[in-house]
Amino acid sequence: MESCIQELHFSNLHIPVTINHKFRVHPSSPTPADQSPHHTLYLSNLDDLIGARVFTPSVYFYRSTNNQPKNGESLVLKRLQDALTEVLVPYYPLSGRLREVGNGKLQVFFGEEQGALMVSANSLMALADLGDLTVPNPAWLPLIFQHPGEEAYKILEMPLLIAQVTFFTCGGFSLGIRLCHCMCDGFGAMQFLASWAATAKAGKLIADPEPVWDREAFKPRNPPMVKYQHLEYLPIEERSNLTNSLWETKPLQKCYRISKEFQCRVKNIAQKQDSSLVCSTFDAMAAHIWRSWVKALDVKPLDYNLRLTFSVNVRTKLETLKLRKGFYGNVVCLACAMSTVDSLMNDSVSMTTRLVKEARLRVTEDYLRSTVDYMEVKRPKKLEFGGKLMITQWTRFDMYETADFGWGKPVYAGPIDLRPTPQVCVLLPQGGAESGGDQSMLVCLCLPPAAVHKFTRILSLNDCT
Incomplete structure (x- = not known):
């Protein structure tokens, strides 16, 4: 094989993970959803097409820092949680849930028992035990939270953002995220993640650009005009x-x-x-x-x-x-x-x-x-x-x-x-x-x-x- 193309290999391993806490994260201050008990949001047909009705899972690995304090785990979790509560104010739709209305159309709705879901977990392994961390490995699945017995492709009445923080013995940790594709595409997900990360780093809300919903911009024409074979x-x-x-x-x-x-x-x-x-x-x-x-x-x-x-x-x-x-x-x-x-x-x-x-x-x-x-x-x-x-x-x-x-x-x-x-x-x-x-x-x-x-x-x- 040529040197400029390299087959990569990952370790076949079992990662034991213990879930410590699960808790909901709500916006830190009132949002438009708090102004009405029946507040809902429109999703476009691009948001709720069948291919978007999934959770997109991803994982982020961070190595420990040399000056990490003894209570580093609680500080990491607090920084992520505090920043998320701030970011969920402008991005409050991510604290809602999805339901189907007429003809299977999806809609975002809100209620008291909602919010994003955060999970704290530990593993008895070190990051070094996981092998090559630059190659996606199916063995990392325990680092992404799924409800026991959760059915495939379930999105209705599920938290739209699920984040699992898993701490390893070396002081490093992973952030496993499941984000509902109906709420944003890849570029939108990067915009949200950038705001969450910048807010955590700065210790104050940073939302630049300011998030815009505006899904009504893609309402179908009346009558619909399907011009292509698709x-x-x-x-x-x-x-x-x-x-x-x-x-x-x-x-x-x-x-x-x-x-x-x-x-x-x-x-x-x-x-x-x-x-x-x-x-x-x-x-x-x-x-x-x-x-x-x-x-x-x-x-x-x-x-x-x-x-x-x-x-x-x-x-x-x-x-x-x-x-x-x-x-x-x-x-x-x-x-x-x-x-x-x-x-x-x-x-x-x-x-x-x-x-x-x-x-x-x-x-x-x-x-x-x-x-x-x-x-x-x-x-x-x-x-x-x-x-x-x-x-x-x-x-x-x-x-x-x-x-x-x-x-x-x-x-x-x-x-x-x-x-x-x-x-x-x-x-x-x-x-x-x-x-x-x-x-x-x-x-x-x-x-x-x-x-x-x-x-x-x-x-x-x-x-x-």
């Missing part, structure tokens, strides 16, 4: 061997560090193969990952149509609608590229890159409006995985820079376990206190054990492109 949401009959390969076996979570040099090389290959192609690095890398994945899984039949979906931030593409600075709701659309298995196996990387680029460029403000109206008319009830690879870009988020609560940048910031949704590939930034400005990215995805070697070889360009 292949990203259409059910496709699963008549390939993908389901058996990924869902009925025990897939392995794999992670690769891809250097900036290698990313540029893939882009250059695509553009040299087609002199008329001008693409982004993401276009080329997404195409290369998709093709490598399909080849490694040896998908059959060859005439089967496969889809690649990925989120596009539409904030920069809004022309007639101008959102106020500080808007933290969902402003993303799914782009969808489609190709037969045969084409992905045999066409050049430039042809697949063009498909990805065209899918990305199709997502405009008009496409977003059509998506909102499509959800109003169809309101899909389940996630469609048929013939699909979904790429999620976390490389666009300043996860490390925004998560300094006063203890420096985290050693790691990001997701944990991809295996529950094995058709998702996550692109992560190489960051953290010890990264030294490395511009590599991490490619994390799930593979059947029999496909790992082949995928690694193809991804490394030790194969025909």
Whole structure:
């Protein structure tokens, strides 16, 4: 394997965690929700589409400081809790709950027994016992709080923000966060996290920019006008061997560090193969990952149509609608590229890159409006995985820079376990206190054990492109 692409490994371990306390955190001063016993908030169709009805889990690791006092654990917990009570004033919707109203539409409501949930926990292990802290590891799941017996995808009447602080014997700790995707997209989540961290660090409320709700900006048109086919949401009959390969076996979570040099090389290959192609690095890398994945899984039949979906931030593409600075709701659309298995196996990387680029460029403000109206008319009830690879870009988020609560940048910031949704590939930034400005990215995805070697070889360009 080339030195500029490195397969990463994580430790298979069991992390014993003892939950000490669970407590609700409420806004420190009155909010609009306190002014009316029936206060509710509207969620847009971008907020409550089926793909957003999940909790996004992430974990942040912090090493101990040399001058940490003996009561360091209580001070850490107090700083995080005090800052959260302050931040929940401007971000008070995160202290609410979700319920369904007419036609399955979601709504935020408020009551006395609400608020965010914080959990204090301890482990008898040290951070050094956890192995490489730069590689997402499914073994870290105990660091994210879940209610005993909690059903999958449950979001109704759940705390919309759940934070678990786990202290290790070395003095280091982790902050495990579950944030409901209905309340904000990745950019909105980073805005909230930055405010919480800055408030903790400064000891006073810092909300810059001031959070803006304004979800009514994305109300559907009357009557709705669905102008596009929206292949990203259409059910496709699963008549390939993908389901058996990924869902009925025990897939392995794999992670690769891809250097900036290698990313540029893939882009250059695509553009040299087609002199008329001008693409982004993401276009080329997404195409290369998709093709490598399909080849490694040896998908059959060859005439089967496969889809690649990925989120596009539409904030920069809004022309007639101008959102106020500080808007933290969902402003993303799914782009969808489609190709037969045969084409992905045999066409050049430039042809697949063009498909990805065209899918990305199709997502405009008009496409977003059509998506909102499509959800109003169809309101899909389940996630469609048929013939699909979904790429999620976390490389666009300043996860490390925004998560300094006063203890420096985290050693790691990001997701944990991809295996529950094995058709998702996550692109992560190489960051953290010890990264030294490395511009590599991490490619994390799930593979059947029999496909790992082949995928690694193809991804490394030790194969025909």
